[in-house]
Amino acid sequence: MARIINILRNGKAQEEIEVKGWIRTKRELKEFSFIEINDGSSLGNLQAVLNSDLLNYQDIIKRLNTGVSVSIKGILVDSPAKGQKVELQAQEVIIFGDCDPETYPLQKKRHSFEFLRTIGHLRGRTNTIGAVMRVRNACANAIHQFFQSKGFLWVHTPIITASDCEGAGELFTVTNLSLEKIIQDKKDEINYENDFFGRQAYLTVSGQLEAEIMAMSFQNVYTFGPTFRAENSNTSRHLAEFWMVEPEIAFCDLEGDQNLAEEFLKYVFKYVLDHCPEDMAFFNQRINQNVLINAENIINNEFARITYTEAINLLEKSKKKFEFPVEWGIDLQSEHERYLAEELFKKPVIVTDYPKEIKAFYMRLNDDQKTVAAMDILAPGIGEIIGGSQREERLDVLQSRIVECNINGDELWWYLDLRRYGTVPHAGFGLGFERLVQFMTGMENIRDVIPFPRTPMNAEF
Amino acid sequence: MARIINILRNGKAQEEIEVKGWIRTKRELKEFSFIEINDGSSLGNLQAVLNSDLLNYQDIIKRLNTGVSVSIKGILVDSPAKGQKVELQAQEVIIFGDCDPETYPLQKKRHSFEFLRTIGHLRGRTNTIGAVMRVRNACANAIHQFFQSKGFLWVHTPIITASDCEGAGELFTVTNLSLEKIIQDKKDEINYENDFFGRQAYLTVSGQLEAEIMAMSFQNVYTFGPTFRAENSNTSRHLAEFWMVEPEIAFCDLEGDQNLAEEFLKYVFKYVLDHCPEDMAFFNQRINQNVLINAENIINNEFARITYTEAINLLEKSKKKFEFPVEWGIDLQSEHERYLAEELFKKPVIVTDYPKEIKAFYMRLNDDQKTVAAMDILAPGIGEIIGGSQREERLDVLQSRIVECNINGDELWWYLDLRRYGTVPHAGFGLGFERLVQFMTGMENIRDVIPFPRTPMNAEF
Numbered sequence: 001m002a003r004i005i006n007i008l009r010n011g012k013a014q015e016e017i018e019v020k021g022w023i024r025t026k027r028e029l030k031e032f033s034f035i036e037i038n039d040g041s042s043l044g045n046l047q048a049v050l051n052s053d054l055l056n057y058q059d060i061i062k063r064l065n066t067g068v069s070v071s072i073k074g075i076l077v078d079s080p081a082k083g084q085k086v087e088l089q090a091q092e093v094i095i096f097g098d099c100d101p102e103t104y105p106l107q108k109k110r111h112s113f114e115f116l117r118t119i120g121h122l123r124g125r126t127n128t129i130g131a132v133m134r135v136r137n138a139c140a141n142a143i144h145q146f147f148q149s150k151g152f153l154w155v156h157t158p159i160i161t162a163s164d165c166e167g168a169g170e171l172f173t174v175t176n177l178s179l180e181k182i183i184q185d186k187k188d189e190i191n192y193e194n195d196f197f198g199r200q201a202y203l204t205v206s207g208q209l210e211a212e213i214m215a216m217s218f219q220n221v222y223t224f225g226p227t228f229r230a231e232n233s234n235t236s237r238h239l240a241e242f243w244m245v246e247p248e249i250a251f252c253d254l255e256g257d258q259n260l261a262e263e264f265l266k267y268v269f270k271y272v273l274d275h276c277p278e279d280m281a282f283f284n285q286r287i288n289q290n291v292l293i294n295a296e297n298i299i300n301n302e303f304a305r306i307t308y309t310e311a312i313n314l315l316e317k318s319k320k321k322f323e324f325p326v327e328w329g330i331d332l333q334s335e336h337e338r339y340l341a342e343e344l345f346k347k348p349v350i351v352t353d354y355p356k357e358i359k360a361f362y363m364r365l366n367d368d369q370k371t372v373a374a375m376d377i378l379a380p381g382i383g384e385i386i387g388g389s390q391r392e393e394r395l396d397v398l399q400s401r402i403v404e405c406n407i408n409g410d411e412l413w414w415y416l417d418l419r420r421y422g423t424v425p426h427a428g429f430g431l432g433f434e435r436l437v438q439f440m441t442g443m444e445n446i447r448d449v450i451p452f453p454r455t456p457m458n459a460e461f
Numbered sequence: 462m463a464r465i466i467n468i469l470r471n472g473k474a475q476e477e478i479e480v481k482g483w484i485r486t487k488r489e490l491k492e493f494s495f496i497e498i499n500d501g502s503s504l505g506n507l508q509a510v511l512n513s514d515l516l517n518y519q520d521i522i523k524r525l526n527t528g529v530s531v532s533i534k535g536i537l538v539d540s541p542a543k544g545q546k547v548e549l550q551a552q553e554v555i556i557f558g559d560c561d562p563e564t565y566p567l568q569k570k571r572h573s574f575e576f577l578r579t580i581g582h583l584r585g586r587t588n589t590i591g592a593v594m595r596v597r598n599a600c601a602n603a604i605h606q607f608f609q610s611k612g613f614l615w616v617h618t619p620i621i622t623a624s625d626c627e628g629a630g631e632l633f634t635v636t637n638l639s640l641e642k643i644i645q646d647k648k649d650e651i652n653y654e655n656d657f658f659g660r661q662a663y664l665t666v667s668g669q670l671e672a673e674i675m676a677m678s679f680q681n682v683y684t685f686g687p688t689f690r691a692e693n694s695n696t697s698r699h700l701a702e703f704w705m706v707e708p709e710i711a712f713c714d715l716e717g718d719q720n721l722a723e724e725f726l727k728y729v730f731k732y733v734l735d736h737c738p739e740d741m742a743f744f745n746q747r748i749n750q751n752v753l754i755n756a757e758n759i760i761n762n763e764f765a766r767i768t769y770t771e772a773i774n775l776l777e778k779s780k781k782k783f784e785f786p787v788e789w790g791i792d793l794q795s796e797h798e799r800y801l802a803e804e805l806f807k808k809p810v811i812v813t814d815y816p817k818e819i820k821a822f823y824m825r826l827n828d829d830q831k832t833v834a835a836m837d838i839l840a841p842g843i844g845e846i847i848g849g850s851q852r853e854e855r856l857d858v859l860q861s862r863i864v865e866c867n868i869n870g871d872e873l874w875w876y877l878d879l880r881r882y883g884t885v886p887h888a889g890f891g892l893g894f895e896r897l898v899q900f901m902t903g904m905e906n907i908r909d910v911i912p913f914p915r916t917p918m919n920a921e922f
Contacts, residue, residue: 001712003612003680020712021680022883040679041612069883071712096712097854097884104882121875122882124678133679137614144605151464151502153598158913159620159664159687160633160702162920172621172635172657174664176691179640179651190640196633196691196701197920203620203635210913210922217585218501218594219464219482225687226620230637230657240657241621251462251481251532251557393558414582414922421565421583422483422530423558452619452671459623459658461671461875 005042007076011086015076019046019088022125023068023099025108026061033061037072040124043131043278047081048072048088060093066108067099067125113448120452120461128287131279132449135272136437142271143224143245143433146264152220152247157207159226162199165407171202172230172240203228208246208428209362209415212391215248215426216418222247224433232456236445239434241454248428254364254373254390257427258350261377261386262303265348269295272440280440288442294381295440301347308332308354308371311340318344331358332376334383341378348379361405362415363389365397375429382439388429395419466503468537472547476537480507480549483586484529484560486569487522494522498533501585504592504739508542509533509549521554527569528560528586574909581913581922589748592740593910596733597898603732604685604706604894607725613681613708618668620687623660626868632663633691633701664689669707669889670823670876673852676709676887677879683708685894693917697906700895702915709889715825715834715851718888719811722838722847723764726809730756733901741901749903755842756901762808769793769815769832772801779805792819793837795844802839809840822866823876824850826858836890843900849890856880 002017011017021039031052036045050061064070071094079087101107105119106126116123123129144154160174176196192200207223214221223246231238249260273280273295284291306314315326315336324333332351341349353371356363363372373390392398398419402409409416437449447453452461463478472478482500492513497506511522525531532555540548562568566580567587577584584590605615621635637657653661668684675682684707692699710721734741734756745752767775776787776797785794793812802810814832817824824833834851853859859880863870870877898910908914913922 005612020885040614067883069885096886097880097882099882106882121674121878122678124675130678133614133616133675137616140615141605141609144602148602151466153501153594154601155594155598155912156687156704158702158915158920158922160689160915160920172637173640174633174635175640176633177640179634179636179638179643182640182644183648183650187644189644196693196917197915198918199920201920213582213922214585214594214912217583217591226617228621232657241619243617417582419558421558421560421567422528424481424530425557451616451675454619454621454658456657457659459619459621459660459662461619461674 003041004037004039004044004046007046007086007088008042008044008084011076013076013078013086016074017076017088018071018073020071021046021069023064023066023070025066026064028061033064035064037070038125038130040130042134043127043282044084046088047079047084048074048090050090050093054090054093060095063095063098064093065099065101065104067104067106069096069099070094071096113445117447117453124451127282129448131276131282132437132441132443133451135276135279135283135441136449138272138275139268139433139437139440140224142268145271146267147220147222147247150220152222153214153218155207155211155214155218155221155223156225157204157210157214157223159204160197160201161204162197162201163209163411164200164202165411170205170229170231172228174201174203205229206244206246206430208248208430209412211246211248211428212418212426213414215250215428216422216424219250220247234456236447237435237438239446239450239453239455242450243433245431245433246428248426250424250426252390252427253425254352254375254427257388257390257429258303258305258352258375261375261388261429262348262350265377265379265386266299268436269298269440273299283441283443290381291440291442294379297346297380298348303348303350303377304345305350305352306340307352311336311351314344315339329355329357337376337378337383341383342380346380348377351376351378356401359389361401361407362391362398364392365401373427379439385435385439386429386431388427390425390427393419393423393425395423464502465498465500465505465507468507468547469503469505469545472537474537474539474547477535478537478549479532479534481532482507482530484525484527484531486527487525489522494525496525498531499586499591501591503595504588504743505545507549508540508545509535509551511551511554515551515554521556524556524559525554526560526562526565528565528567530557530560531555532557574906578908578914585912588743589904590909592737592743593898593902593904594912596737596740596744596902597910599733599736600729600894600898600901601685603729606732607728608681608683608708611681613683614675614679616668616672616675616679616682616684617686618665618671618675618684620665621658621662622665623658623662624670624872625661625663626872631666631690631692633689635662635664666690667705667707667891669709669891670873672707672709672889673879673887674875676711676889677883677885680711681708695917697908698896698899700907700911700914700916703911704894706892706894707889709887711885711887713851713888714886715813715836715888718849718851718890719764719766719813719836722836722849722890723809723811726838726840726847727760729897730759730901734760744902744904748905751842752901752903755840758808758841764809764811764838765806766811766813767801768813772797772812775805776800790816790818798837798839798844802844803841807841809838811836811838817862820850822862822868823852823859825853826862834888840900846896846900847890847892849888851886851888854880854884854886856884
């Protein structure tokens with residue numbers, strides 16, 4: 001059985017083929033009909049021509065509505081129509097499943113993305129969501145290929161965790177206690193010793209700390225798995241459940257980290273342009289006309305690299321009116337990041353060495369005692385796409401930072417052990433996978449780049 | 462920087478190299494010392510020779526204890542020692558992190574796997590767990606390569622789900638309600654409308670139903686993600702959190718499903734033998750002497766295919782005393798499966814068409830009205846490794862089965878819609894990823910083939 005993407009790319013006249021898929025459109029003429037069939041492998045449909053001398057033509061053609069599943073055997077012929085090299089001269093049509101045009105929610109017309117979210121079980125059959133899911137798969141595959149080719153191990157860090165030191169307040173609780181029973185029993189307090197794990201457990205917000213464990217045994221590792229935030233953010237950029245990629249590299253400093261991240265982004269964007277050219281052209285035409293420019297900008301430019309302190313100086317010199325005033329110590333806002341990447345450098349910028357007060361406890365303290373070896377990558381049209389750091393590998397400095405940041409160090413005994421026994425300089429970064437797909441495709445709402453989005457009040461399908 | 466696996470496989474005398482890793486052992490002689498260094502890329506260590514004329518030799522050699530992290534520059538020379546082609550003549554040694562032999566828990570001696578689980582942050586530095594994690598990564602990579610090369614999309618089905626129709630009683634609840642606050646407020650019942658998703662939510666037990674959604678748009682898809690069971694099973698084969706692989710194929714029947722599963726298993730086992738020969742030889746020598754035989758058995762034999770009814774007949778004819786008596790209708794027990802695969806066929810066996818009473822509601826009802834189009838793959842020395850089925854694509858039959866099985870069909874409105882609008886024959890299977898790694902490596906306890914196992918009373922690290 002042939003896939004339509006291969007037929008459209010490489011099909012030759014006179015080939016006998018069989019395709020299976022779903023009808024997108026039908027045009028009935030007197031002596032024959034055109035139908036367009038899609039099998040999810042490509043944006044483009046394959047056009048089939050059904051002559052009226054086909055067996056059961058009258059019955060079949062009546063039933064061939066949008067959404068109907070079919071198998072068609074026939075011969076490829078050169079197509080007189082524009083935009084396709086070949087079409088399929090049908091010799092046998094089998095209908096697997098009918099589709100009632102009166103009730104099928106996906107009629108051939110424009111639907112809003114909001115509406116499509118309510119039919120998440122069917123929206124993959126639309127041009128846009130179809131293209132998104134193919135690009136998403138290509139991104140994911142590129143990520144594995146990149147790291148595997150460099151000898152990184154894919155490590156599965158735990159989803160359920162007993163540690164709450166990283167995401168206070170935004171954690172989902174995981175339990176198998178019966179809440180109903182607790183209330184019926186009129187208990188005064190929850191006894192987590194009776195819970196499945198014998199203690200309070202949560203959904204992970206990051207696999208980084210466990211990835212550090214693995215890097216201290218295997219040198220180069222990466223996570224690629226789901227992470228969670230119980231954050232009540234109803235925005236176009238937030239999901240409660242999303243996939244993260246987090247490489248962790250032993251014997252690596254902040255410069256090596258930047259080099260890896262730059263090479264990584266270039267690889268993934270190039271891979272998707274190479275493997276999904278039709279889908280990417282579609283996004284550029286229909287969704288966001290900067291999609292290809294933004295991708296080329298990442299692929300073709302050496303990223304600028306500046307320190308946070310230099311960034312602050314540049315912003316102050318810019319004489320631009322920012323909503324959030326610029327001074328050393330502030331967290332960079334979206335408007336600042338956009339100015340740097342889009343107006344000043346006009347290419348991706350890596351900003352490094354942020355004030356320690358605005359960054360996490362595990363980032364390596366610089367010699368100035370004021371900044372840490374952090375990096376954020378900002379890209380034109382996209383904003384912050386990667387955040388990373390060199391990790392604090394010195395036991396005494398890490399212990400001081402834990403106290404400074406009011407973190408419960410007892411829970412981190414194993415994290416400290418890594419600095420006690422054969423500690424090494426190491427670094428890593430994090431990439432929100434859905435953010436990447438959103439930027440790559442130009443989709444406005446992050447809920448439309450994951451098959452089944454989880455957001456406040458929504459866990460449908 | 463060179464990785465040790467490449468040096469051991471391809472290193473040539475006279476090459477100048479730099480390696481970084483952790484000391485495994487040290488042997489001090491009068492004029493020089495041997496140290497063995499490991500960087501996690503291979504089972505084998507690289508032996509380095511440190512002559513006493515090295516800068517700071519006396520200080521360095523004292524500190525080079527097991528677990529110390531180092532960088533060594535030097536020249537490869539032919540090794541007189543057995544089992545290694547080259548060794549490293551050190552010219553410069555840098556110590557990154559010391560490791561106190563008085564407190565380091567991983568001294569050079571045999572440790573029980575039970576003990577190693579208590580130091581999950583260090584156990585990757587042992588021969589066995591190191592080999593397991595490399596084989597695990599190779600398995601994972603093989604799975605992606607197999608499906609991607611066939612045009613399957615990797616789809617990320619949701620981890621958090623509101624549906625409880627598949628795993629009644631074994632579900633973890635996910636909530637961001639404060640249990641403490643509910644008790645303090647002395648509420649009479651839980652109002653899930655105030656919970657994050659506005660309803661009760663759980664951790665998924667399978668991505669299959671959502672994978673079916675995606676297959677109805679994209680034809681060929683697979684999931685590869687974490688799944689959960691809140692099952693209080695303290696056995697060597699159960700985890701509360703484990704990764705599953707679930708392909709789903711449109712326009713496919715049970716025979717196509719069997720073909721794909723057989724090809725898949727052969728591919729993955731062969732890939733691991735090709736890519737991790739040293740690790741697999743180690744397992745065969747130290748862990749389970751049937752590991753290689755079992756793998757070859759899968760790779761080199763055409764799988765036998767019999768129906769459940771034939772299997773029952775063969776078991777009855779065997780005259781063997783089984784603990785669980787054999788009659789048509791029973792679920793096959795491990796002893797039955799082992800007899801079929803190990804004694805009778807001596808190769809992998811696919812058993813198909815099980816009684817509907819012992820299988821899930823979504824499996825396709827056969828024309829006999831008594832059996833369903835299910836399959837289980839049984840392998841010698843391994844047992845059941847894959848379970849799959851053709852899915853019920855006929856709306857009316859599926860609806861009857863839902864009623865028969867006492868399932869709440871209202872929740873499955875979208876699943877039924879797939880049969881309403883362009884339904885197609887389709888099939889798929891499921892593979893427990895940790896079970897696969899366990900079988901591949903011969904490891905006795907499944908807790909030792911996942912980086913951070915989650916089991917009753919255990920969510921450490």
